[in-house]
Amino acid sequence: MLLTGDYHTHTTYSHGKGSVMENAEQAKKIGLKEIAITDHGFEQMAFGLKHKKMQELIADCREASEKTGLNVYVGIEANLCDENGRTDLREEDYKDFDIYLMGIHRFVRFTHFRDFWNMLVRNSLYTSLRLKPSKSLIRYNTNAYINSIKHYPIDAITHLNFLNFCDVAEVAKAARDYGTYIELNSKKTHLSDEELQKVADTGVRFIIDSDAHSVDRIGDTQRVEELLKRVNVPHDRIDNIEGRFPTFRFREYKKRNL
Numbered sequence: 001m002l003l004t005g006d007y008h009t010h011t012t013y014s015h016g017k018g019s020v021m022e023n024a025e026q027a028k029k030i031g032l033k034e035i036a037i038t039d040h041g042f043e044q045m046a047f048g049l050k051h052k053k054m055q056e057l058i059a060d061c062r063e064a065s066e067k068t069g070l071n072v073y074v075g076i077e078a079n080l081c082d083e084n085g086r087t088d089l090r091e092e093d094y095k096d097f098d099i100y101l102m103g104i105h106r107f108v109r110f111t112h113f114r115d116f117w118n119m120l121v122r123n124s125l126y127t128s129l130r131l132k133p134s135k136s137l138i139r140y141n142t143n144a145y146i147n148s149i150k151h152y153p154i155d156a157i158t159h160l161n162f163l164n165f166c167d168v169a170e171v172a173k174a175a176r177d178y179g180t181y182i183e184l185n186s187k188k189t190h191l192s193d194e195e196l197q198k199v200a201d202t203g204v205r206f207i208i209d210s211d212a213h214s215v216d217r218i219g220d221t222q223r224v225e226e227l228l229k230r231v232n233v234p235h236d237r238i239d240n241i242e243g244r245f246p247t248f249r250f251r252e253y254k255k256r257n258l
Contacts, residue, residue: 002219003219004033004240004241004242005240006032008036008038008158009209009211009212010038013053014048016039017214017215018215023064034071034072036073041079042088043088044079048079074096075100076100078102081110082110082144083147085151101157102152107120123137138166142166150178154250156209160182168195172199172202173204181204181246182206183209184224185223185224186221186222186224187212193230193231196231197232204237205238208221208224208241
C-alpha cells in the first residue's frame with residue numbers, strides 16, 4: 001500500500017534518529033509526494049520540541065522541500081494536557097506550523113495534578129498490570145479527547161487508545177463531526193480489531209502514518225495492512241492512499257483566521 005504522504009515522522013528535533021533532509025529524501029525515494037515532520041510537543045519533558053529551535057526547523061523543512069521537490073510540512077505531535085482538552089500547541093505558535101497532530105503521551109507537563117494522576121499514573125498502572133480500566137478513567141480520557149477535538153483545529157488523533165483507555169466510538173464520532181482524522185498508526189498496536197470496527201462504523205475518515213522514528217521506516221504501512229485484512233475499513237475513507245491527499249482541518253482554520 002503506497003501512501004501519498006506520510007504525515008507522522010520524527011527527527012532529531014525530538015527523539016527521532018534522522019534529520020529532516022534524510023526523512024524527506026527517503027520519502028522521495030519510496031515514491032511519496034509529501035511528508036510532515038511532526039516532532040513531539042513543547043511540554044514533553046524528556047524530548048519535546050524547543051521554541052528556540054523553531055526557526056531552524058522551519059528552514060530545514062524549506063530546504064528539504066526545495067531539494068527533493070516534495071512538500072515537506074512543519075508539523076507537531078502535540079500532547080494532550082488535561083481533561084478540558086488543552087494541548088501544548090499555543091495559538092500564538094500556529095503561524096509556524098502546517099500540520100497539527102495530537103495524542104496522549106507520558107511524561108508531559110500536565111495542567112493539574114488530577115490530569116497527571118489520570119493521564120500518566122492511572123493509565124500507566126492499568127496498562128502495565130493489564131487490568132480492566134475503571135469507568136471513571138475511560139470517561140476521563142474520552143472527555144479529554146473529545147474536548148480537544150472540539151476546541152482545537154486538530155488534523156488527526158495519533159495512535160488512539162495507545163497506553164490509555166477511552167470509548168473509541170465516541171471519540172471517533174467527535175472526530176467525524178469536526179473534521180479530524182483518526183490515524184492508523186503503523187508503529188504501534190493501538191486499536192484491537194473490535195475497536196477499529198467500532199471506529200470505522202462511525203463513518204470517520206482515516207489517514208495511515210508510519211510514526212517513523214528512524215529513516216528506514218518512512219512510509220511503512222505493514223502493521224496497518226495486516227490489520228485491514230481483518231477489519232472492514234473502506235479504502236475510500238483512507239485519505240492518503242491511492243493518490244488522494246487529505247483535507248486538513250488546521251490548514252483551513254489558518255486560511256480563515258490567520
